[in-house]
Amino acid sequence: MMGNAFIHFDNVSKAFGVMTVVDNLELAIQQGEFVSMLGPSGSGKTTLLMMLAGFEAPSSGSISVKGKRVDALPPYKRNMGVVFQNYALFPHMTVAENVAFPLKMRGVSRSETAERVGKALDMVQLGQFHERRPSQLSGGQQQRVALARALVFEPEVVLMDEPLGALDKKLREQMQMDIRDIHHRLGLTIVFVTHDQAEALTMSDRIAIFNHGKIEQIGKPSEIYDRPTTQFVAEFIGETNLLSGRVTACRNGLLDVAVEGGQQIKVASTAKFEPGEHVKVSVRPERIELAPAGGSANELSVRVSDVVYRGDHLQVIAAAASGPLVVKSTRKASAPRIGDEAVASFSPEQCWIVA
Amino acid sequence: MKALPLSKAVFGSAVVVFLMAPLFAILPLAFTDSVFLNYPIPSFSLRWFDELFTADAWRRSIINSLIIGAGTTVLATVLGTVASLGLRGRSVSLLFGFFRTVFLLPMVVPAVVLGVGMQLMFAQYGLANTYLGVIVAHTVIAIPFVVVNVTAALQGIDHRLENAAASLGAPPIVVLRRVTLPLAMPGIISGAVFAFATSLDEVVLTLFVAGPNQRTVARQMFSTIRENISPAIAAAAFLFIAGTVVIAALVYLVRRRNQIA
Structure with a gap:
């Protein structure tokens, strides 16, 4: 199981000064899996995601993707799509320029870029918004642009850091279904950080419950909900x-x-x-x-x-x-x-x- | 309820009058046809503007100011921006706190002190009485304005935008060029404008380090006041103020366009 894991956190710890945020953590994620990291704020789930993306370096332990260690690689060499909570769209570029950015970085030709940007924006139903600025879009639309930008270069892994946290309930539920659908269609490996238990139950293949920098329990949504092993998990979910x-x-x-x-x-x-x-x-x-x-x-x-x-x-x-x-x-x-x-x-x- | 807006209005107008009155006092004198710099104005003419652009000393000084101002703007903006980038996000470190203070020091050190020091040092390195010397001197006092403006602009940039760019495949230098600098551009432009303005009206350092060939407009106005008070000074002041207003308006328009677009 550990040997052929797609993403593998091996004894990963992260400390900021005296604060241990991620504590000797072991986690294996399979290819094509949708894994949610669920926990209260400060439980280390976002830090773990940031280490996978390369924005933070582990204090000890190793992270590998497809059997190769990535923890020494800078973020721009990791080829992972990242969707941030606040969308992180470039305000000085149009929607199309935002989505074209990762393709430009990869030296994709102009005509192919135009085609792939068009497809990506169609996929998130923003086909007619190419020339808008991010500031002219609603929160939900901005989140769709961020999603298109993170998917357009066809990364094998997509990381999402509470991407739906700022949306209202109705839109959030719509986006949950959309992301679920994209996950099924493209066969992506998605690591999804959230503190919303309903969201995790709806979308995930497996849920990892975080508490104090450790995983309290990991399993299918039904296992987590129907057979929580600890009081913390039982009270956190449902x-x-x-x-x-x-x-x-x-x-x-x-x-x-x-x-x-x-x-x-x-x-x-x-x-x-x-x-x-x-x-x-x-x-x-x-x-x-x-x-x-x-x-x-x-x-x-x-x-x-x-x-x-x-x-x-x-x-x-x-x-x-x-x-x-x-x-x-x-x-x-x-x-x-x-x-x-x-x-x-x-x-x-x-x-x-x-x- | 009514008293507060009233006192606000009175206080506000008082501040505006305090700030603007000197300008409005000197500006009309630029259009006098008398040879004296005083009221009442006998009749209006443009002779002092004519003097400004034809008299050799004035013309040279305007050209000098533009050369030195442009050089200072480029040098101070580049150095100040690089310094701000280097100091960014390191407010806790003692060493970087020290560097930050060093960059801002010229704002509070008396110009006379800087001037004396520079004069001695420039003489040793052959920079005395050269354009480069004056540009370097002006750059020293212009850099704090760039650092303050650019630092503020950088603080306003969400670090996650740069993380996002990196995750999308941009190496650090590309992140800087395509995300950080474009987003900090309003601050960089403000800093550049301040640097240019600082160079334009700098007198004290210029007195110490500039030779007769680097006489700037400000320096020329200063000596004209001492030698023969001519309304050409008012005309020069008028150009200064008009130029500043135009530049400020341009900066405002650029910013507004960026915000709207």
Whole structure:
């Protein structure tokens, strides 16, 4: 796996003075993969991207692309397309000149340049904006120009540093689908930095969750969402309920856990735990069923303390003996009311242990 | 609520009057036909402009000013821009802080002190009483204006633009030529204009390092005032001011065009 990785970060660290921003990081990215680096600000994801682009040098470790070390190469020799958060379009050039810039740097002939610039701008639906200045375009249009400029020279790797952060929600979702589409069509390897979890879930083949300069977990969006391995990941991606408790028995991949407040629940787990061990159990709000009477393996009796109308669903805060539970209740079920006594139930497969 | 705009207007006009009054006092005298530099003006004529362009001493001085001004502008702009590029983004380092201070020092060192020093040094290197000597002297005091202007322009450039250019395949020298310098151009042009203006009205250093052949307009005005106060000075001043206004207007137009386009 590591041997044939397209991009490989090998024990990469980066420190600014006494601040370690990237800490002994190991990451392998396959050709054609769309990998998102997701994490809070200051978690080292952008620094890692800047090191891949060549704007920062690693303090230790090595970065290779296609088996060749690149960490000593200056940025202009790396042949990677970079899309910046603020677009970084050259304000003194027209849209067409911006997109032609990388081709000019590569000595592409004038006629071929014109043709490829035309194609690239058509691809991002800006065919009629060749002679405009960047300042005359909207944010979304500027981002499309930046995208065309980063793709026009057909780099094998495209790096994106929160490229959609400055756009409004609707436009951002549109651009997410557009970038996804371009990724599929051109078979590009894309490394995408974001702090928006929905964006990462929508676009990525794999997501790397960053925290304090390390990768907490990396995997497919569904793995990250459905089986977060740590409390940090569980809380960073989506919403979660955490129940802390003590293992009372462990057999056949099923744990008996006594949660705070004394109730027993069962948790499916392949890992072995000793009875008496302290664990944290994570359950997503949408996996919890709220009913007058249960029928599932795990039942916690609760009292509804708040109901929030969210349009497509109701967010119910249910007080259990172990603490408040957040439940995402579909509108199909009869609406719970504040003060109702109910049973919150979920199956052992829909909850898991987090570190 | 009403008092604030009123006091603003009064204060603003007072400042403008304070700054402009001397100009408006001297300018009409350029058009007098009297031989005395005083009011009231008996009748208007262009004889002093005629004098300026025909009298040998004045004509020579105008040509000298243009030669020295052009030389100073080129030298100061190039050196000042290079210095600003070198000092860019290194505000924390003590060494670079020292260099920055050195470049800005001529702005605060008394011209007389510089003049005495330069006179002694230029004599030793054969630069005394030469055009090159005067250009070098003027460059020393013009550089701070270029450094200040270009540094400010460079600070306004988003470093990510240069990173973007590098990622698109531009080696550092191309990034400089095609991204950094074009974006800093308004500052460089302002710096060049200031350098030219500094050279034009510099008197003290010129007195020390220039010989009779490098007499500039400012120097000529200075000695004319001492010897015989003629309205030719007012005419020269008029040309100075008109020239400055024209250059400032050009710079403004260039900037505006760049911003709009």
